[in-house]
Amino acid sequence: MPGLFQPVIRTTRSLVAALCGLLVVSGADARPHRVVSLNLCTDELVLMLADRSDIAGLSPLAADCTLSVLCLSAQGLPVVPANGERLLGARPDLVVSGTFGADRARAVAGTAGIATLAVAPATTLDDVPRQITTVAHALGQDARGASLIAAFRSRLRALAMPVTNEAPRAVMLDANAYSAGPGTLADSVMQISGFRDAGSGARLSLERLVAEPPDLLIRDASPAAPSLAEAIADHPALRARFGRDRMAIVPGNLLLCALPQSLDAVALLEQARKALPRGHS
Amino acid sequence: MRTRGILSGPTPWLVLAVVLCGGAALAHGDVSLHVGQAVADLWAGRRSAGAIILGELRLPRLLLAVFVGGTLGVSGAVLQAYFRNPLADSGVLGISGGGALGAVLVYYTGLSARVPLAMPGAGLLGALGATASLLALSGVRAGPGLLVLAGAALSSLFASLLALTLNLVPSPYAAYEVMHWLMGSLTDRTLHDVAIAAPGIALGLALLFASGPALDALTLGDEVATSMGAVRSGPFGTQTRIVLGVALSVGSAVAVTGTIGFVGLMVPHLLRAQTGNVPSRLLVPSFFGGALLLLIADWLTRLIGGATVQIGVVTALVGAPVFLWQVLRLRRSAL
Amino acid sequence: MTMLRGIDIGVRSGTRALLEQVTLDVAPGMLLGLIGPNGAGKTTLLRVLAGLLAPSAGQVLLDARPLSSLPGDARGRAIAYLPQSPELAPGMAVADIVALGRLPHRSRGTHREDARAIERAMARTGVEPFAHRMAGLLSGGERARVALARALAVEAPILLADEPAAALDPAQALGVMALLRDLADAGMAVVIVMHDLALAPRFCTHLSLLHDGRLVASGAPSAVLTDAALHDVYGITARRVGESVVPWSRVS
Numbered sequence: 001m002p003g004l005f006q007p008v009i010r011t012t013r014s015l016v017a018a019l020c021g022l023l024v025v026s027g028a029d030a031r032p033h034r035v036v037s038l039n040l041c042t043d044e045l046v047l048m049l050a051d052r053s054d055i056a057g058l059s060p061l062a063a064d065c066t067l068s069v070l071c072l073s074a075q076g077l078p079v080v081p082a083n084g085e086r087l088l089g090a091r092p093d094l095v096v097s098g099t100f101g102a103d104r105a106r107a108v109a110g111t112a113g114i115a116t117l118a119v120a121p122a123t124t125l126d127d128v129p130r131q132i133t134t135v136a137h138a139l140g141q142d143a144r145g146a147s148l149i150a151a152f153r154s155r156l157r158a159l160a161m162p163v164t165n166e167a168p169r170a171v172m173l174d175a176n177a178y179s180a181g182p183g184t185l186a187d188s189v190m191q192i193s194g195f196r197d198a199g200s201g202a203r204l205s206l207e208r209l210v211a212e213p214p215d216l217l218i219r220d221a222s223p224a225a226p227s228l229a230e231a232i233a234d235h236p237a238l239r240a241r242f243g244r245d246r247m248a249i250v251p252g253n254l255l256l257c258a259l260p261q262s263l264d265a266v267a268l269l270e271q272a273r274k275a276l277p278r279g280h281s
Numbered sequence: 282m283r284t285r286g287i288l289s290g291p292t293p294w295l296v297l298a299v300v301l302c303g304g305a306a307l308a309h310g311d312v313s314l315h316v317g318q319a320v321a322d323l324w325a326g327r328r329s330a331g332a333i334i335l336g337e338l339r340l341p342r343l344l345l346a347v348f349v350g351g352t353l354g355v356s357g358a359v360l361q362a363y364f365r366n367p368l369a370d371s372g373v374l375g376i377s378g379g380g381a382l383g384a385v386l387v388y389y390t391g392l393s394a395r396v397p398l399a400m401p402g403a404g405l406l407g408a409l410g411a412t413a414s415l416l417a418l419s420g421v422r423a424g425p426g427l428l429v430l431a432g433a434a435l436s437s438l439f440a441s442l443l444a445l446t447l448n449l450v451p452s453p454y455a456a457y458e459v460m461h462w463l464m465g466s467l468t469d470r471t472l473h474d475v476a477i478a479a480p481g482i483a484l485g486l487a488l489l490f491a492s493g494p495a496l497d498a499l500t501l502g503d504e505v506a507t508s509m510g511a512v513r514s515g516p517f518g519t520q521t522r523i524v525l526g527v528a529l530s531v532g533s534a535v536a537v538t539g540t541i542g543f544v545g546l547m548v549p550h551l552l553r554a555q556t557g558n559v560p561s562r563l564l565v566p567s568f569f570g571g572a573l574l575l576l577i578a579d580w581l582t583r584l585i586g587g588a589t590v591q592i593g594v595v596t597a598l599v600g601a602p603v604f605l606w607q608v609l610r611l612r613r614s615a616l
Numbered sequence: 617m618t619m620l621r622g623i624d625i626g627v628r629s630g631t632r633a634l635l636e637q638v639t640l641d642v643a644p645g646m647l648l649g650l651i652g653p654n655g656a657g658k659t660t661l662l663r664v665l666a667g668l669l670a671p672s673a674g675q676v677l678l679d680a681r682p683l684s685s686l687p688g689d690a691r692g693r694a695i696a697y698l699p700q701s702p703e704l705a706p707g708m709a710v711a712d713i714v715a716l717g718r719l720p721h722r723s724r725g726t727h728r729e730d731a732r733a734i735e736r737a738m739a740r741t742g743v744e745p746f747a748h749r750m751a752g753l754l755s756g757g758e759r760a761r762v763a764l765a766r767a768l769a770v771e772a773p774i775l776l777a778d779e780p781a782a783a784l785d786p787a788q789a790l791g792v793m794a795l796l797r798d799l800a801d802a803g804m805a806v807v808i809v810m811h812d813l814a815l816a817p818r819f820c821t822h823l824s825l826l827h828d829g830r831l832v833a834s835g836a837p838s839a840v841l842t843d844a845a846l847h848d849v850y851g852i853t854a855r856r857v858g859e860s861v862v863p864w865s866r867v868s
Contacts, residue, residue: 066453175454177469203589205311206469207338211330212312225451226391228458236471237337240328498719500705501766508666508697509770510688511719558707558750 031140032094032115037062038082038105039098041257042119044070045135046096048259049144052077057090066223069253069261084108094138122258124188125266128152131258152260159266161194161273168215168273168280170195170248172255173238175220175229177204186218186255189262193269206232210241215280216272217242220252246280248272290562291555295569299347302576306343307335342467344475346579347572348482349467349534350544354571355564356527357545359489362496362560363523366425367607370546371531374428375435376411377540380528381462382439382446383407384536389450401481404532411435412524421520422503425611464593465541467579478537485530486568488522493561495519500560541593543600544571550603619643619679620665620695620774620805626673627660627829634660635671635829642774647800648807649816649837652826653850658809659700659778661826665807666697666776692720696770700778700809702763706752710762713751714738717769737769740795757788764792768799775799777808781815793819813854813861817841825849 034056037043043062046055047070057080065071080090082102087095087109095109095116109116117138122131129149136145170190172180180186181201190197198214209217219233238247254265273281308316312334319331353371360369371377383403386392393399418431443462447455460466498511506512512519535541548570549563556562578595585595620642627635635657642648642665650658663669665676667683676683678694686694696717704713714737718730738744741761746754751762760783767775780796781789789812797819800806810816816823817837825833825840827849833840841861846854854861 207311207334210333210338211314213330223452224391225455226389226394227452227454228461229454230452232469235337235469236473237333240333240337241330494719494722497716500703500708501713501716502699502703504663504668504699505697505702505766507668507688508692508695509717509720510690510692513688553707557709557712558705559712 032092032138034091034093035096035139036080036087036090036092036094037096038080038087038102039096039119040067041121041259042096042098042135043074044068044257044259044261045119045131046139047073048148049132049136049141050139051141054139056080056092057087065253066225067253067256069259071253088112096135096138123183123185125156125185125192125258125262126188128258128260128262148260152263155260155263156192156266159263159270160192161270163191163194163196167194167196168276169198170216170218170269171199171204171209171214172197172218172250173204173233175227175232177206177232178202179204180255184255185258185262186265188258189255189265190218190269193266194273195269206235206237210237213241213246215246215276216269217247218250218269218272219247221249245275245277291552291566292569295566295573299569299572299576302573302580303343303347306346306576306580307339310334310339337472338469341470341472341475342579343576344472345467345470345478345538346575348475348478349538349541350571350573350575351568352482352486352530352534352571353541353544354548354567354569354574355486355489356531357547357571358549358560358563358567359492359496359523360527360545361549362499362563363492363520364421364423364428365499366428367550367611368425368429368546368604369432370543371408371527372540372542372544373436373546373604374411374415374432375439376408376415376527376531377535377542378436378439378443379411379414380404380408380532380535381540382443383410383532385443385446385462389446389452389455398477398480400477400536401533404534404536405481405528406532407439408528408532408535409524411439412528416524460591462539464591464597465535465539466591466593467538467575470537474537478533481529481533485526485528485533488526489530490564492519492523492526493564495523496560539591539593541575541596543596543604544574546607547596547600547603548574550607619677620683620807621677622661622665622674623677624674625661625664625671625676627657627664627669628672633829635664637674638826638829638831639674640824640831640834642805642807644773644803644805645800646805646807646822647797647820648805648822648824649820650807650809650824650826651811651813651816651840652832655828656826657829658826660829662697662776662778662807662809666695667691668697689720689722692772693770694772695774695776696767696772698763698767698775698777698780700782702760702766704751704759704762706750708751709748710743710751710754710765711738711747713762714743714747714765714769717766717771720770720772733771734769736771737765740768741765742791757784760784761788761792764795773803774805775807777806779809779811781810781812789815797821813841813863814857815860817859817861 033054035046035050035054036057037046038059040059040061043058055077057078058074060079060081061067062074063071068074080086082105084105087105092114095114097106097118099118099120106116119131119134122128132145132149136142172186174180179199179201181199187197223230248269250265250268254262314331314334319335322329322332323336357370361367383406384400387399387403414435415431419428440463444459447459495512498506498509548567552566552570553563556566578592581595582590582592622638622640625635625638638661650661652658664671715734738747741764743761743765764780781792784792793815796806800821820837823837823840824831825845832849833845846852847867851867852863853865855864
């Protein structure tokens with residue numbers, strides 16, 4: 001559902017336009033001009049923060065709309081898979097990646113004397129400003145980062161709900177019936193939306209889920225490409241137990257990386273909370 | 282004497298065991314349930330938690346264990362009698378693998394969501410293709426070694442084609458689902474899955490049960506069986522009906538549960554002596570024996586490791602030694 | 617009156633002729649011995665008569681109907697066939713094996729009829745004492761009698777048997793030949809392939825002598841087994857003991 005995160009993209013674009021003059025003034029030429037990102041989450045940060053002409057490569061996942069909220073903006077940009085040879089071939093002057101994965105490619109970049117930035121993964125929405133600041137600074141786009149953070153903070157303030165002991169309980173149903181749980185972004189989004197996370201991170205037993213149901217079951221949208229892992233969310237037992245108003249659909253790409261767009265998931269959950277039947281809200 | 286009643290032999294005991302184990306499978310699960318209340322709710326159409334757990338989660342699992350297990354048992358008994366080879370089994374011969382490959386091709390490309398019965402249809406075609414390749418490779422009267430060798434080659438070919446398919450299809454999860462298709466699983470299946478598999482299993486089993494007299498006659502050799510009119514050649518002959526029966530039932534079963542190995546090998550072997558080694562008398566007991574084996578194996582998978590242990594792991598752990606025992610016996614009789 | 621008739625039968629395998637223009641009649645009351653040297657085409661002829669091998673020329677008639685037009689089980693009820701080395705499942709009990717002879721009747725016979733036919737077949741062949749033993753535990757002679765019992769349990773008017781006495785010791789061979797003659801005398805039509813020239817003329821009512829795929833002589837044993845025929849077809853001289861022919865020396 002691209003419509004859901006369209007507003008944020010638009011915001012980003014108008015910001016870019018507004019700050020252009022400012023950048024030219026402060027734009028010392030130390031700013032990297034050939035940025036390669038090796039990780040989906042850094043792809044999205046780079047797409048929001050860097051000038052498009054400065055992006056020399058993104059990971060293959062950036063253009064996949066089931067995973068990336070900025071898949072449309074990623075189209076047309078070069079794809080660089082995380083292997084040393086292809087990475088050097090892109091002639092980067094800055095390599096941005098996560099702290100996990102692509103170790104060899106990063107090592108190659110380091111040996112070749114290319115600047116690298118490894119961004120620790122964000123598991124709560126609180127991490128979003130820190131990540132934006134770090135990446136924006138490395139890209140030489142501090143001002144753009146600051147205004148993105150300001151916009152994020154004000155939307156977060158508007159949306160955040162308190163979690164009380166009477167707050168409704170929710171479970172996020174992942175592929176293969178695993179639940180999100182403490183330490184995941186989904187958990188953080190649920191809490192900010194005013195839900196208690198009843199998931200543990202373990203594989204859920206459908207029997208237990210039916211016998212002791214949370215107030216809300218959160219699931220991904222039905223995928224275009226079928227798999228048994230995701231078909232579990234369509235199990236008739238869950239449909240019978242939770243019905244329409246106790247099941248919320250949150251597109252999975254909103255919860256993969258902690259981004260300002262993750263607040264769309266918060267908005268969706270708050271809608272779902274308002275629609276909960278009496279006795280569950 | 283030939284038509285000794287269903288009531289003699291191991292069948293009544295097996296039916297009793299299936300009923301007991303099946304009842305236990307309905308009564309026990311991850312959560313404790315007031316079964317009487319759940320049945321009453323189910324009967325009255327109330328969608329209580331108990332009714333949903335019983336009707337939508339435990340019942341499909343039970344039905345699949347019984348019908349898929351039964352299918353694998355009967356097809357094993359028929360294949361062993363037809364090839365006159367104690368090592369024959371739909372898994373060993375690659376027939377299950379062909380069926381699973383067909384099902385994977387239509388499921389992950391999204392075809393099964395648009396075309397009703399595409400899954401069992403593709404399972405049937407895959408299993409038929411596998412059987413045709415097997416017959417072309419080794420022939421019906423190949424020695425036990427050649428037949429099993431051809432089957433092993435086909436099994437690994439189908440397994441690798443299946444893995445390749447799962448790597449190429451669009452869903453990022455597909456590649457991790459190779460275990461479901463190669464080892465089989467009854468976890469979190471639905472009544473819809475039961476409905477998908479049922480027609481092919483029923484039709485296939487009807488063909489296989491009807492082949493009993495032909496299988497009996499074949500114990501006297503091809504010529505005598507033909508001379509008695511019990512075995513017919515030609516496009517609508519005995520071979521066609523047996524191959525179609527196996528492909529229909531096994532193809533439909535694996536399309537839903539994936540390939541569960543060694544059931545068809547073990548069950549007839551364990552029951553043969555109790556049925557006087559008469560192939561037609563082995564068919565009904567093999568159905569209930571297969572059903573019982575899968576019910577027990579399913580219970581064991583839950584006991585061992587929750588939902589993540591594939592049922593085929595358990596059947597292979599028990600079945601592989603039986604297979605090796607058969608190999609040793611063949612070697613001794615060859616000496 | 618069930619009559620089996622082969623007319624101008626020819627069988628080719630590639631370019632080689634296994635049988636050429638063989639015509640013969642089998643009628644009730646006959647015990648017809650098919651004799652001839654190895655490779656003469658005896659077994660091929662028996663398989664054609666049983667409907668197991670379609671001749672490349674000529675045809676087989678069963679009561680004036682082409683045998684090939686009959687449905688399999690109807691043919692199975694009319695003609696019982698016993699191959700040269702019968703296969704028996706080693707794990708099956710003798711009684712169960714003999715019962716398989718009732719398979720062609722499964723749509724017609726009542727259970728009581730089946731049980732009686734099985735009892736008769738076992739009594740005639742003397743396999744009752746080991747009716748419940750497994751076939752794999754029997755001696756060669758016992759196995760041969762079980763296979764014969766299975767063929768007799770069909771209770772077909774015609775019995776075709778390929779060397780039914782070949783694997784047996786003299787006493788058992790005599791017993792089987794006498795049994796086959798009794799069956800013929802009781803109105804059955806029996807055709808057997810055999811090599812034993814001592815037994816053939818004593819028990820058979822008729823003999824047909826095959827040589828290189830052709831029928832050389834047919835008729836009463838004494839008319840078929842002439843010195844000239846033994847010389848030309850078998851390349852032997854023989855001595856005679858009663859009706860029996862004892863091969864004595866090769867013709868150089």
